[in-house]
Amino acid sequence: MAFTIDRPHVRGRAPRRLWRGAAAVLTAALFGAVGTVLPAAPAYAAGPAQLVYISNAGAGTVSAVDPATGSTVATIEVGSAPTGMALTPDGSQAWVANGASDTVSVIDTATNSVAATVAVGRTPQSVAISPDGGRAYVVRTADPGGVDVIDTSSLVVTATIAAGSFPDIAGLSPDGSRLYVGNFTSSTVSVIDTVSNTVTATVPVGNAAGLAVSPDGAHVYVADYNDNRLSVIDTASATVTATVPVGSLPQNVAVAPDGGLVYVANRGGNSVSVVDAATNTVVATVPTGAGTSGVLADPDGTRVYATNTFVNTMSVIDTATLTVTATVPTGSRPWGLAMGKAVPPAVNAIAPDRGPITGGTTVTLTGSHLTGTTAVTFDGTPASGVTVVDDTTVIATAPAHAPGTVGVSLTAKGRTVAASTYTYQRPTPTTTAVTPAQGPASGGTAVTITGTGFTGATAVAFGTVPATSFTVHSDTEITATSPAATTAGPTDVTVTTPAGTSTTIPADRYTYTRDTTKLTADPLLLSLSPGQLNINLKPSATLTDTTTGKPISGATVKFTVGTSTVCSATTNAAGNATCTGAIPVLTVLLHLGYTATYNGTPALEAATATAGLIRLG
Numbered sequence: 001m002a003f004t005i006d007r008p009h010v011r012g013r014a015p016r017r018l019w020r021g022a023a024a025v026l027t028a029a030l031f032g033a034v035g036t037v038l039p040a041a042p043a044y045a046a047g048p049a050q051l052v053y054i055s056n057a058g059a060g061t062v063s064a065v066d067p068a069t070g071s072t073v074a075t076i077e078v079g080s081a082p083t084g085m086a087l088t089p090d091g092s093q094a095w096v097a098n099g100a101s102d103t104v105s106v107i108d109t110a111t112n113s114v115a116a117t118v119a120v121g122r123t124p125q126s127v128a129i130s131p132d133g134g135r136a137y138v139v140r141t142a143d144p145g146g147v148d149v150i151d152t153s154s155l156v157v158t159a160t161i162a163a164g165s166f167p168d169i170a171g172l173s174p175d176g177s178r179l180y181v182g183n184f185t186s187s188t189v190s191v192i193d194t195v196s197n198t199v200t201a202t203v204p205v206g207n208a209a210g211l212a213v214s215p216d217g218a219h220v221y222v223a224d225y226n227d228n229r230l231s232v233i234d235t236a237s238a239t240v241t242a243t244v245p246v247g248s249l250p251q252n253v254a255v256a257p258d259g260g261l262v263y264v265a266n267r268g269g270n271s272v273s274v275v276d277a278a279t280n281t282v283v284a285t286v287p288t289g290a291g292t293s294g295v296l297a298d299p300d301g302t303r304v305y306a307t308n309t310f311v312n313t314m315s316v317i318d319t320a321t322l323t324v325t326a327t328v329p330t331g332s333r334p335w336g337l338a339m340g341k342a343v344p345p346a347v348n349a350i351a352p353d354r355g356p357i358t359g360g361t362t363v364t365l366t367g368s369h370l371t372g373t374t375a376v377t378f379d380g381t382p383a384s385g386v387t388v389v390d391d392t393t394v395i396a397t398a399p400a401h402a403p404g405t406v407g408v409s410l411t412a413k414g415r416t417v418a419a420s421t422y423t424y425q426r427p428t429p430t431t432t433a434v435t436p437a438q439g440p441a442s443g444g445t446a447v448t449i450t451g452t453g454f455t456g457a458t459a460v461a462f463g464t465v466p467a468t469s470f471t472v473h474s475d476t477e478i479t480a481t482s483p484a485a486t487t488a489g490p491t492d493v494t495v496t497t498p499a500g501t502s503t504t505i506p507a508d509r510y511t512y513t514r515d516t517t518k519l520t521a522d523p524l525l526l527s528l529s530p531g532q533l534n535i536n537l538k539p540s541a542t543l544t545d546t547t548t549g550k551p552i553s554g555a556t557v558k559f560t561v562g563t564s565t566v567c568s569a570t571t572n573a574a575g576n577a578t579c580t581g582a583i584p585v586l587t588v589l590l591h592l593g594y595t596a597t598y599n600g601t602p603a604l605e606a607a608t609a610t611a612g613l614i615r616l617g
Contacts (some may be wrong), residue, residue, distance in 0.1 A: 016052075050306055051109070052296070053094045053338045054314060055082035056331025062096055062105075063331050064112050067303070067316065070328040074112035078105035084126030084169070084336045088133045088152070090339030095136050097124035104138055104150070109340070113449065118155050120148045125168040126336075130194070131176040137194075139163075139170045139181060147181060149197065159197045163190040169252075171213040173235070179219050180233075182208025189222060189237055201238040205231040209254035214277070215259045221275075223250035223264055228272075230264055232280055239357055242280040246273040254297040256319070263304050265295035272306050272315075274322060282314060284322045288315040296337035300413045306336035345369045345412040347419035354423040356499070359400035359587065365419055370394050372413040378422055379406035396420065405496075428500040429453035431508040434493050438511040440547045441603035442483035443468060447510065449493055454478050456497045462510060463491035485512040488601035514605045515547035519557065521596040521611035530616060535585050537561070540578040541596035541609055543571050551575025557598050561613070562591045588613055 050072065054063045062082060064074040079098025082105070087094050093115070102123060108114040118407050122142035129136050129152070136150040145167040149159040164183025167190070172224040172272040178200075179192040184207050191201040206224025213220050213235075220233040224243075228250060232242040247266025250273070254263045261283075262275040269290055274284040289308025292315075304317040307330065314334060316326040347367035355396045356360030363383070365376065369391060376383040377398040383396035401424045408419040415530065431451040441444030449460065453475065460467040460480040470480035478495060484489070490511045492504040504509070521541040528535065543552045557577035559566040567581035588597075594614045600606035 002448075009587065010411075012606050018215040018385060033605060043463070050340060051060055053085060053087070053109075053333045054294075054330050055096055055309060055336040056312075056333060057081045057099070057335045058307070058333030059085055060098075061331045062094065062559050063334075064109075065314065065328055065330075067298075067305070067328075070316075070326055071330075071360070075331065076105075076107055076112055076114060078107070079103045079115060079117070080397070081262055082140070082336070085338045086129045087130050087135075087338045087340050088125045089131060090133060090381060093130065093152075094338055095138075096128045097127050097138060097140075097334070099123050099125060101288075102140075105138070106155070116155055118150060120150075121160070123150075125126065128170045128172050128179065130172065131174065135194075137170055137179055139167050141168050141184075141606055145183070146199065146370065147179065147192070154388065161192055161197050161199070163192070163199065164188045164202065168210045169210050173213055173217045174215065175217065178235070180211060182211040184225070188366055189220065189233060193512050199250070203233055203238050203240060205233070205240060210250065210265070212253040212255045212262070214255050215257060219277070221253045221255065221262050221264075221387060223253050225249055225251065225267075230262065230275060244275055244280050244282060246275070246282060247271050247285060251293045251297050251488050254295045256297050258300055261319070263295050263297060263306075265292045265306055267293050267309070269292055270308070272304065273319065274511050285323050286317055286324065287316075288317075288324060289327065293335050294337045296339055298339060302413070305337055307337060309333050309335060338615075345373065345410055346414045347408075347417065348411055350408060350420040350422065354425055355398055356402060356427045357424045358427065359398050359549045361398045362397050363396055363408075363422070365394045365396065365408075366392055367419075368392055370412055373410055375411040375416075377409045377411075378421070392410070423427055425499040426456060427453045427458065429495040429497050429502040431493060431495055431502045431505070433507055434510050437509065439482050440515050440550055441485040441488050442510045442515050442545065442548050443482045444548075445482040447482055447493070449478040449479050449480060449495065449500065449508075450476055451495065452476055453497060453499065453502075454495055457495050458498065459496040459501075461494050461496070480514075482510065485603060488512045488514040489602075510605070514600070515545050517552065517600065517607040518544045518546050518599060518606050519596050519598055519607040519609035521545070521609040521612055522596070523612045524594065525614050526588070528588075532585050534582045535588060536580055536582050537566050537588075537594065538578065538580045538611075539566060539594050539611070540576065541611075543575045543598055543607065545604065552604065554602075555604075556596055559594055559596055561587050561594045566594060 005463045052065045062076045079101030081100035082096045085096040096105045104118045120138045121140040124140045126139045133160045138148045148157045148612045164186035166185035168181045169182040181190040189203040190199045193200045205222045206227035209225035210223035230244040234241045246264045247269025249268030250264045251267040252265040264273040272286045276283045288306045289311045291310030292507040293309040294307035306315045313327040314328045315324045318325045349366045371391045373394045381399045385397040405423045405559040409420045433450045435448045455475045460470040465483045467480035490509050495502045553569045553573045558568045567579035569577035569579035571577045596609045598607045
């Protein structure tokens with residue numbers, strides 16, 4: 001809900017001075033100024049909340065205009081005869097001086113509604129906000145004229161500063177330490193120290209109707225209304241160092257964000273003069289509409305807005321061509337202009353953040369204020385297919401690049417910001433064949449692997465077991481030595497590089513076969529005694545892996561005579577198994593031989609051997 005804070009002030013008996021807005025109404029009535037409103041045309045793509053606020057002195061309203069479409073998104077009722085206005089540094093509020101209500105309206109730009117009304121001195125004309133947003137300086141013209149200083153938190157007038165005669169315009173130095181006040185009747189500019197709230201210098205100029213401070217604070221540009229000129233004040237010496245002839249009845253001044261150009265609204269000339277700040281010469285005059293009173297340089301530097309008081313329009317000027325690209329309808333008798341500072345784009349995520357060196361990956365950048373994005377670059381190389389989805393999302397196609405991590409940048413509305421980093425990787429390897437496609441479980445087979453993307457390979461595996469060794473011959477060929485397997489059967493051969501691991505397919509299959517084995521049993525000499533029923537035998541056998549030619553240790557060998565088990569033994573390091581066991585003499589006499597049996601493992605085949613039992617005597 002809007003509320004009003006009243007500040008007591010004394011109104012004198014002297015008649016009020018003629019307010020220039022009222023004089024303008026009279027001028028329009030006398031001369032019958034007429035203008036043609038052209039269809040609104042979008043000049044550029046503006047980001048959300050980048051609205052132009054226009055005070056309509058004849059309607060007691062402020063229009064919030066979307067410069068992208070030329071449409072009025074809100075009409076806000078304020079006080080009577082609103083003129084000068086300013087936005088707070090964070091853009092959350094617009095302060096409007098109501099010249100015939102002796103108030104200032106505070107507009108909440110989030111809701112575009114009046115949040116507060118502050119009573120000030122007679123006939124307020126303009127407002128300036130300190131860089132920290134803590135103070136509002138309201139210039140008033142009458143009884144007597146001066147500057148009311150308002151605490152923006154408490155909305156209380158904390159000081160009143162005397163200036164010259166009929167002060168009507170003000171501007172702050174970039175650091176907020178000095179306030180420059182243009183005095184129309186006394187033809188001066190008062191320089192005020194904002195710490196002590198005292199005038200420290202007075203600079204003679206013409207009838208000061210408009211005023212602007214350069215971005216570096218080195219100059220103040222003053223529109224000398226009745227002299228049809230622009231005075232240039234050097235702030236270091238507080239003296240006028242140049243005067244520039246401009247159009248008829250210069251009313252207001254704006255400076256480009258980079259300080260290179262100065263724009264002067266010529267109320268009588270129905271135009272905007274463009275002044276080169278380096279040479280102090282007019283480089284162009286742009287025809288606008290009747291009664292051009294207000295002028296504003298867009299913070300992004302690409303446009304200038306000018307209010308045409310007599311025909312109720314706003315002209316949009318393209319600063320590249322210095323031509324009017326759109327004429328936007330406004331409320332009655334538009335005057336002041338304000339716009340928030342351009343918000344730079346910001347990117348807080350990029351996905352995916354890596355891709356192949358061949359490029360072609362569709363990348364999504366997310367963040368804020370991305371409307372108006374014109375370019376995305378990867379290490380300086382432009383991406384293709386840059387598409388603005390909305391104010392928070394942009395998609396682009398990554399270009400080709402050498403392997404490595406590179407910076408990604410995004411450009412929107414003339415501002416380039418670092419977006420993130422993106423890692424270029426070689427393509428994930430692929431395996432298309434292995435030769436030979438099988439080998440013994442004991443390993444040691446030289447296997448040739450063919451495929452793609454092998455350069456920089458860091459590992460080759462047979463299943464989950466790393467190859468004993470491998471050599472990368474080219475991007476398409478590797479030779480690897482198969483490791484030993486614990487079981488026979490098929491397994492996938494994979495190749496790993498920094499880009500990833502090859503996907504398993506039937507073509508990469510390698511089959512382990514069981515190693516062949518051999519048992520060698522030694523004949524056994526024995527002697528029997530008459531009447532002997534049992535005999536102790538000590539059979540022996542050697543187990544060999546015939547695939548590798550090496551003895552097999554740790555294997556169990558069982559010895560039998562016929563169907564009777566003599567004993568079982570485990571092979572030693574030499575592959576030999578020996579044990580002792582009792583067996584009936586009758587069984588020995590029936591078979592006269594024994595059998596050694598090895599049952600095998602998943603990686604080794606089974607084997608058997610027989611040997612004779614040789615009776616002595």
